[in-house]
Amino acid sequence: MSITAPRQWFATCPxxxxxxxxxxxxxxGAITARETVAGVHFDGPLALGYRACLWSRLANRILLPLARIEAQDADELYxxxxxxxxxxxxxxEQTFTIDFTGENAHIRNTQFxxxxxxxxIVDWFQQRTGQRPSVDRKDPDLRFNVRLSRHGFLLALDMSGGSLHRRNYRLQAGAAPLKENLAAAVLLRADWPGMAARGGALIDPMCxxxxxxxxxxxxxxxxxxxxHRPRFGFERWRDHNPLQWQALLADAQGRAARSRQLQLPEIRGYDADPKVVRMAQExxxxxxxxxxxxxxxxxxxELQKPSHMPLPQGLLVCNPPYGERLGEKASLRYLYRxxxxxxxREFPGWQAAVFTADNDLARATGLRSHKQYKLWNGALETTLLxxxxxxxxxxxxxxGERQPAILPGGELSAGAQMFANRVRKxxxxxxxxxxxxxxxxxxLYDADMPEYAVAIDIYGEQVHVAEYQAPSGVDPEAAATRLQEVQAALPEALAVAxxxxxxxxxxRQRGDEQYRKQGDSGEMHTVTxxxxxxxxxxxDYLDTGLFLDHRPLRLRLAAEAEGQDxxxxxxxxxxxxxxxxxxxxxxTTSVxxxxxxxxxxxxxxxxxxxxxxxxxxxxADCQQWLHTCEQQFDLILLDPPSFSNSKKLDDAFDVQRDHVPLLHAAMARLRPAGVLYFSTNRRGFKLDEEVQETYSCENITRETLDPDFQRNARIHLCWRVTRLG
Known part of the structure; x- marks a missing residue:
């Protein structure tokens, strides 16, 4: 086909x-173009396909249709x-891969x-040449797209060779990153190119x-x-025209070089998280x-318009956090406000664009938007205001609304300020x-002020806040107000995002409820x-996988474990x-x-x-396992739950009622000179006199409380248990 002959193309997009x-x-340069859901059909010569791959800021892929196949099942498709x-x-001799989309009554699995x-494809070459191309899913020479619809199958060559939203400048991103082509759409809707041409500035306060x-x-x-993409999908295509492609590439390189010599707009970004800022700089x-x-x-x-920017126009744009992954909605309302x-206050006369998946949060800004656009970030419906x-x-x-914990001007309310002061102290x-x-x-804090009934734990650069269930006599509205003040105060008091x-x-937990899953993020953090x-x-769970109050006991075990079972x-x-x-x-043996x-x-x-x-x-159930185990140990940690009625157990376990036989069974596994540490967080627990008469039981609770838990000495009880004599 002539390189100037029109071809049919299809561009996919969010x-x-x-x-x-x-x-x-x-x-x-498209001759004709027609939009459809999540894409655009367009016509033009080969050069247009190359140009779209190189210059489209919005497309995911540029597809060149090769064949339409009228079929319903897999055999007809074959x-x-x-x-x-x-x-x-x-x-x-080349490699390829297939991206298959769509299902019907006969093909219910895209992998199939x-x-x-x-x-x-392999059989076609095998029958005609005796050779066969190989499949390479990671870095194929060519990528084909096969789309199933009610009209049959459309086979296309993926000219881009992978999603065009990957510009090759972003190897690192923070949580919930915005795809590059969706970011471009936000800027185009906000008329950033026009504003830049008029000398306006661009600022992202949460970049x-x-x-x-x-x-x-x-x-x-x-x-x-x-x-800066390392390779496009068409470069190993047999109908590829390298000379035409190199001409388009050289033109783009020349345009970029010439633009860098011009006075470009001021473009600034800020973020509260230094780690994320380093990612942005990279x-x-x-x-x-x-x-x-x-x-x-x-x-x-602390955001202010830079003093050297007395510009009457500019665009302030941001994608603030939203949803469960990046924060709780109740606290984020104050961020949006x-x-x-x-x-x-800081950008009068400017334009602003806020991209969010939560319209309630968007309304929390307190400002009136003059335009709104619906966009999709994958399957997530979002709004640009x-x-x-x-x-x-x-x-x-x-x-009737509760007074905000953040007042006009960004100041904290009296209650939020009081709480922030205690956290800093x-x-x-x-x-x-x-x-x-x-x-x-x-x-860091454990209901020090009873009206602010939360526990605040620091995990490296993350903060975990557990709100204690309010007693029945506490007004729910007052408790909600206190929590909002906590949520407003913490980012400022701790200088965290x-x-x-x-x-x-x-x-209050029953059975093994504290271990049940609360979410599905699967997000693990390493702490030292x-x-x-x-x-x-x-x-994802009520508890985090690390009981902080047992830190001294864990370190004691580490110091005593050398050469021990x-x-x-x-x-x-x-x-x-x-x-x-x-x-x-x-x-070590763990049960x-x-x-x-x-x-x-x-x-x-x-x-x-x-x-x-x-x-x-x-x-195994520890009680049953102890009665069948024959091994002896030098060092034992026994930290049972206070109560458990797990479906995996025949009978419910109550540590106050059942600790005597449990301790006897554990001590039977202890070598004569060994040490057993017994701990429980059951409030009001009493160690049975029989146990104290049978073994040497030293209450070491005070020794197992570091300064962060000394205000709450009832967090746990701990004994060092050895044999008498």
């Missing part, structure tokens, strides 16, 4: 930006693909559909890894979004835009101990304790086992009934380079 993509393709002249597309397509800023800079600097450097885009660490509460106040800050004002709280009090002992995880704070409600690297999950009963996630193993234990937590233990062991040859794991 839902909601089809109209923008249609306009973009027309500007690139026969239809056998009629394609495959030697005009690829050679038998892709397999039949692969069979057809994350810098995606919006970099897309804005590439638009202003006339840089083709595909310029991404900016990778894009070669350090002289254009500048980012720095600054919380939203502060965003609205800051935009209006545009604000004219020249003619806007903050709405007053509705009658606690942090100062513990700072010397934290620094001296190298503690990275500790309790709201997305790094996790909130949970701690209720002594020599151990331990994995915690702050979101260690037994960890009711081992939970095995943090004590890891400490004992790193402390030089000859062997628990939960597959979930034994799996967590295995991860903790592997995370510390410990294998299971000397660190044995048993899934």
């Amino acid at each position: 839902k909601g930006i089809e109209g923008l993509l249609l306009d973009e393709l027309k500007s690139l 026969r239809g693909l056998m009629t394609v002249a495959w030697d005009e597309v690829l050679g038998p 559909g892709a397999q039949r397509c692969k069979d057809a 994350g890894s810098g995606t919006l800023l970099l897309e804005g800079a590439m638009m202003a600097a006339d840089i083709a979004p595909g310029l 991404n900016i450097a990778r894009a070669g835009l350090e002289s254009v885009v500048r980012v720095s660490c600054k919380p939203l509460s 502060q965003l609205g106040e800051t935009m209006l 545009l604000f004219d800050l020249a003619n806007n004002r903050l709405s007053e709280p509705k009658s 606690n942090r100062r009090r513990l700072s010397g101990w934290v620094r001296r002992e190298g503690v990275s995880c500790y309790r 709201p997305g790094n704070i996790v909130y949970k409600t701690r209720q 304790e002594g020599r151990a690297q331990l994995l915690v999950n702050l979101r 260690f037994l960890n009963l009711y081992c939970y996630t095995g943090t004590a086992t890891v400490h004992a193993a790193l402390g030089g234990a000859r062997s 628990d009934l939960s597959n979930t937590y034994l799996g967590w233990l295995r991860k903790n062991l592997a995370h510390n380079g410990l294998d299971e040859s000397r660190n044995l794991i048993h899934r």
Whole structure:
């Protein structure tokens, strides 16, 4: 086919930006264009396909249709693909892969559909040449797209060779990153190119890894979004025209070089998280835009328009956190309100664009948007709101609403300020101990002021907040107000981003409820304790996998474990086992009934380079296991639940009622000179007199409480138990 002959093309894109993509393709030279759901059909010569791959800021993929196959089942599809002249597309020495989409009554699995397509291509070459191309899913020479619809199958060559949203400048991103082509759509809807042409500035006050800023800079600097991609899908296609492609590539390189010589707009970004800011700086450097885009660490509460920017126009754009992954909605309402106040106070006369998946949060800004657009971030429906800050004002709280914990101007309410002061005071009090002992995880606050009934734990750079269930006599409205003040105060008091704070409600638990899953993030963080690297999950369970009050006991076990056989009963996630193993234990044995937590233990062991040859794991009821075990141990940790009525057990367990036979069974496994540590967090627990008369029982509770738990001496009880004599 002549390189100037029109061809039919199809560009895919996120839902909601089809109209923008249609306009973009027309500007690139499409002869005709027609939008459909999540894509645009367009016509034009080969050069247009190349140009779309190189210059489209919005498309996911550029597809070149090769054949339409009228078929309904996999066998008919196979026969239809056998009629394609495959030697005009690829050679038998090349590799390929199939992206298959769609299902029907005959093909219910996309993997099966892709397999039949692969069979057809391989068999075609085998029958005609005696050779066969290979499948390579990671880095194929060519990628084919087969889409099933009610009209049959459409076979297309993926000219892009992978999603075009990957510009190759972002190797790192923060949580919930915004895809580059969706960021470009946000900027185009907000008319950033027009504003940049008029000399306006671009500021993102919550820039994350810098995606919006970099897309804005590439638009202003006339840089083709595909310029730094390592390879396109068409480059190993048999009908590829290298000379024409090189001409288009050279033109794009020349345009980018010429634009860099011009005065480009001011583009600035800020974020409260220094780690995320470092990611953004690395991404900016990778894009070669350090002289254009500048980012720095600054919380939203400190944002001001730079003094050298007396510009009457500019665009303030951001994608604030939303949803369960990045923070609780109740606390984020105050973040959005502060965003609205800051935009209006610091950027009068500017335009603003806020991209969010939560319309309630968007309304919490208190500002009136003059345009709203529905966009889709994958399957998630999102909204882009545009604000004219020249003619806007903050709405007053509705009658009957609770007074905000963040007042106009960004100041905390009296209650929130009082709570913030207590948190800062606690942090100062513990700072010397934290620094001296190298503690990275500790309790900062535990209902010190009864009206603020929460426990606040620091886990490295993350914060875990557990709200205690309010007593029946407490007004629920008052409790909700107190929690809102906590949520408003913590980001400022601790200088952390709201997305790094996790909130949970701690209720009275029955059975094994504290171990039941609360979410599905699967998000693990590594924290350091002594020599151990331990994995915690702050979101998915009521507890995190690391009981902070047992820190001194774990470190004691590590110090006493060298050359010992260690037994960890009711081992939970095995943090004590890891400490004992790193402390030089000859062997460790861990027993628990939960597959979930034994799996967590295995991860903790592997995370510390410990294998299971000397660190044995048993899934069993500890009481039953003790009666069948014949091994003896030098060091035993017995930390049973206060109460359990797990379905896996025949009878309910109550530590007050059942601790005597349990201790006897555990002591039977202890060598004569061995030590057993018995701990419980049961309030009001009394160690039975029979146990105290039978063994030497030393109450070491005070020795097992570090400064962060000394205000709450009832957090647990602990005894060192040895044989008499």
